[in-house]
Amino acid sequence: MSQANIEKSEIDIVIGALHSDLTAFMNEWKPVFSQFHLIVVKDPDLSAELLIPEGFNLDVYTKSDIDRVVGSATSILFSGYSCRYFGYLVSRKKYIISVDDDCVPARDNNGSLVDAVAQHITNLTTPATPFFFNTLYDPYCKGADFVRGYPFSLRSGVTCALSCGLWLNLADYDAPTQALKPEQRNSRYVDAVLTVPARSLMPVSGINIAFSRELLGPALIPALRLAGEGKLRWETVEDVWSGMCAKVICDHLGLGVKTGLPYVWRNERGNAIESLRKEWEGVKLMEEVVPFFQSVRLPESAITAEDCVVEMAKAVKEQLGQSDPMFARAAEVMVEWVKLWKKVGSS
């Protein structure tokens, strides 16, 4: 039921540094982060020196590390929010937790600080139940159970491979929504974790996630890059694309995806109205992307996340490649990513 099941040495916390001064961020997270090994990946577009306070067990990776490991003859780009994926690549741990550098620990309904890492690990180490919905949410949560009518044969559940946390204060809306409702803040702390049912898709946000690197790592890829991608979440869809790949792959492999707790507190940043022009690009793409992922089926021969990504890349190229060069490029990156993942993993 808790992170007691696993060793802290099996976890890497990966931080993509889009800001040079991480002092406040790291200090806010210190009670949690200081217990774990951290991988900090500096956005290669960031020139200023990183400021990181002492007291952490961490490795910092910069542009020169990326160039050394990945090489220059690559279509994979690690700039902006994509820099964190380099951390996923070089980690050797079983689990990865990743939180954006503009988020700090949230407080629950009782005013207590949320240990986001502990909650993510609980989510990943207790079963998921994708084949039948439990109306009392996560049946493995303390004080909860399966409700009347839930088939006993489905109660053992499946392994959870992806845990998607949420956000208080500034929610993860797109730029149009943010621009239309500039005052809107999320203050509703929903005290629940639930398994997203099999064959049901959702927009995974990269802001606050955790996953089994061992089982699902190769499926998280910075593949879809918008032409006008910027340094604000609402100017990106890389995590939404990656999340839909991951969900389809989890469904195929019989793995679970949970959403809900833990929350993080997301600080203000950027001007949604300025981003509006860029964001529509991503918004428009979703209209093609979602039906594709809803209908794509992977062959039975695909039995690992690597296999699945290669098959998914084929389908992306065939079915979406003609309609927008961004999709053709995404397919290319996916294939290259699997090669790179194997190479780095065996080195």
Place this chain on the structure above:
Amino acid sequence: MSQANIEKSEIDIVIGALHSDLTAFMNEWKPVFSQFHLIVVKDPDLSAELLIPEGFNLDVYTKSDIDRVVGSATSILFSGYSCRYFGYLVSRKKYIISVDDDCVPARDNNGSLVDAVAQHITNLTTPATPFFFNTLYDPYCKGADFVRGYPFSLRSGVTCALSCGLWLNLADYDAPTQALKPEQRNSRYVDAVLTVPARSLMPVSGINIAFSRELLGPALIPALRLAGEGKLRWETVEDVWSGMCAKVICDHLGLGVKTGLPYVWRNERGNAIESLRKEWEGVKLMEEVVPFFQSVRLPESAITAEDCVVEMAKAVKEQLGQSDPMFARAAEVMVEWVKLWKKVGSS
């Protein structure tokens, strides 16, 4: 966004009276129920006179009314929890709300009394979003919205036909769970409503529900009756069966099903250990029932709830009828129910 959209005269509250003294129950609900028309259906097995306090606008139906309307040459049984279905049949309203007579209003996290009727009506009169999961739960809820990556083409949603509320204190567990964990009480108030995704099934509990009688009414049927069915919820599966029919029909007709708020406070009753022997019957049936409902598909020609029930009855008879006489009987009741629904509706 609220019940302001609809007239109070469009709503019937249906109460199945399994206890003769409704005084405490009605008084607890008075601030809410006194604003609406009530249909009270007395369990035909109950001999004592009903005790109902004054101050309500209600119609009471008893065994003699059931015999008069339904006739005696019927396989439909209205005893026990099934009595409320007679109320669904004779109602002429657009919406029905039904709460068990051992439930009283719950309090939310701020200690305020929950208006369960208002919340159910909000659920039914705002769209449902079964085709893509919104990680911030009901996007139509005050202060919430669709998150980044949610396709704009799916944001208008579909009509919600069924709203399933939850329970604090005594949760709706089966007898084995209740017997194994006699001290377990549900104290987690999850402040959320969500659409159950299309093609995902859940065990609907009849304890606290609301539905569009107009769109879905004929699909709620007291069809599956256990041989040893008793007067305790955990001795029944009639609502679970009916709920699975309703969910499959909603998926087929493009209607939505929501779950979550409102909560009711469920009082103690019965001895789970004594019920254990009966309950295993229902528990075992679920192992056949769930795969059936997961795979059953309705023909395109079925365009109303009535059509769908008739088609579903055919499939039940064909695919389950041989394995247990209870299923064959359920199929028969479903066909008869549709005839009765049409007859009563046109009279």
